Amino acid sequence: MTRFLLTTALISGLAASAQAQNSTIPTFDTGQSQSGQIPTFGTTEPSANQIPTFGTAAAPTPAMGGNVLASDPARVLALVQEAGLVATLTVDGVGDPKIESEVSETPFGIYFYGCTDNTACTNLQFAAGYDLANGITLQAINDWNASKRYAFAYADEEFDPFLNMDVSLDFDGIGPENLKDLIALWRLQVEDFEDHIGW
Amino acid sequence: MFGAFLPCLRGRLSDMDLMFALLIALAALPSPSDGPVSVAQMPSPSDSNIKLVDPEMIQAMLLDYGYEARIDWSDPDDVVVEGYLDQTQFVVILYGCEAWTACTGLEFATGYDFPQGVDPAHLNDWNRDTRFGAAYLDEQNDPVLTMDMNLAIDGIGRENFRDWLGLWHFLVEDFEAHLDTAPPHRDEEGLVDLAEDDTVYEIGFEGHVHDTLFADHCAHLWACR
Numbered sequence: 249m250t251r252f253l254l255t256t257a258l259i260s261g262l263a264a265s266a267q268a269q270n271s272t273i274p275t276f277d278t279g280q281s282q283s284g285q286i287p288t289f290g291t292t293e294p295s296a297n298q299i300p301t302f303g304t305a306a307a308p309t310p311a312m313g314g315n316v317l318a319s320d321p322a323r324v325l326a327l328v329q330e331a332g333l334v335a336t337l338t339v340d341g342v343g344d345p346k347i348e349s350e351v352s353e354t355p356f357g358i359y360f361y362g363c364t365d366n367t368a369c370t371n372l373q374f375a376a377g378y379d380l381a382n383g384i385t386l387q388a389i390n391d392w393n394a395s396k397r398y399a400f401a402y403a404d405e406e407f408d409p410f411l412n413m414d415v416s417l418d419f420d421g422i423g424p425e426n427l428k429d430l431i432a433l434w435r436l437q438v439e440d441f442e443d444h445i446g447w
Numbered sequence: 448m449f450g451a452f453l454p455c456l457r458g459r460l461s462d463m464d465l466m467f468a469l470l471i472a473l474a475a476l477p478s479p480s481d482g483p484v485s486v487a488q489m490p491s492p493s494d495s496n497i498k499l500v501d502p503e504m505i506q507a508m509l510l511d512y513g514y515e516a517r518i519d520w521s522d523p524d525d526v527v528v529e530g531y532l533d534q535t536q537f538v539v540i541l542y543g544c545e546a547w548t549a550c551t552g553l554e555f556a557t558g559y560d561f562p563q564g565v566d567p568a569h570l571n572d573w574n575r576d577t578r579f580g581a582a583y584l585d586e587q588n589d590p591v592l593t594m595d596m597n598l599a600i601d602g603i604g605r606e607n608f609r610d611w612l613g614l615w616h617f618l619v620e621d622f623e624a625h626l627d628t629a630p631p632h633r634d635e636e637g638l639v640d641l642a643e644d645d646t647v648y649e650i651g652f653e654g655h656v657h658d659t660l661f662a663d664h665c666a667h668l669w670a671c672r
Contacts, residue, residue, distance in 0.1 A: 313493075314493055315493045315496070315603075315604050361578075373578060386567040386568060386571055387567070389567075389571060389574075390567055390570070390583050390584050393574065393581050393582065393583035394583040394584070394585070394591075397542075397552075397554060397593075397595045398595045398597065400574060400581035401574070402571050402574040402575040403571055403575075404575070410575075412578070414578045414579045416579070416603075416607055416610065416611065416614075417607075418607055418610055419604055419606035419607045419609075419610055420604025420605060420606045420607055421603070421604050421607060422496075422597075422601075422602070422603040422604060422607060423493045423496055423498070423600060423601025423602050423603065424493075424601065425599075425600035425601045426496075426498075426597060426598070426599055426600050426601050426602055426603060429597060429599045429600055430597050433597070
């Protein structure tokens, strides 16, 4: 094994994927936000179109100001709902917070990690799994991971595919609009992944 | 609190690493002047968030953390920040930029040249067990590790960003340890891949990485159970 060498193919390949991703993954950027219209994907509820945007004339309430942390599951839930998803807050098998939601009729979970005594969690994992009759090939999993960002895939021991996206909300957290951007990205990735695996 | 922290350590840390881990954990606690209010109840202001970045900002933050870093401007269409830590080289690719300013996302990436490639099942195991990083095989069946950071719109907190930089170091070390036991790639007939090696691109850093020790980041970003 020759360690620590990067290939020109790698760098140009990554840059190529950067171009492709730039053109296919929308970010809710200032131009769109200022119009007050947030683009929707798939089955977004129409009522989700009108969302006050952070830092604009539609000022957020003080309770919604500042960065979002995984230690505040109710606020994470509210942001998931603001992003246009139906979601409920529950607990997972060990008592940590868990948000249950769905994209295009596919249920998925947002699991809270790094918790202490089921509170003060530090990060999230979005996770969706698919029970395929014939499983998935590792080649298909690899093709996904080579071409996509943020949400990555693996196959379990039965070769059923899973899609995960990890979000750190530790320390001073992330901006609420940044989290909603990731949620919108997750929606797109789930839909793309289902096409990719033939779901 | 350290009782919860210690089980997350993965066994490769020296006592010095552990000491720094504790110091960093302490530094993250609110100071006495903050009063008894918990961090959870105090949303941080987002006006100091990391967002709308450019190559110089990323280079500066890498240097501040303890990485070697420089910017490769040689290809105006392909500007990357190159990083170096211990003996690992990596690139930080900036996404969503306008003339290499106001970038909205980053991808950290590093690759390894294996003359016989790597077994995809071995990589799948790592992806199944590891969070925040993603691995794949390139066209030569060589492994590539990536980590994506979204900095769009209102961005992410400064300390959170710094934590990601430490996480990347952790992921690289963990991935390299995993690669130490990687079986070769085999074709459909079970034969070992003998594809020619790639052209290598060397990042020619001189000198050494800054004298910085890194905390284990399991307590913050790792699935510890």
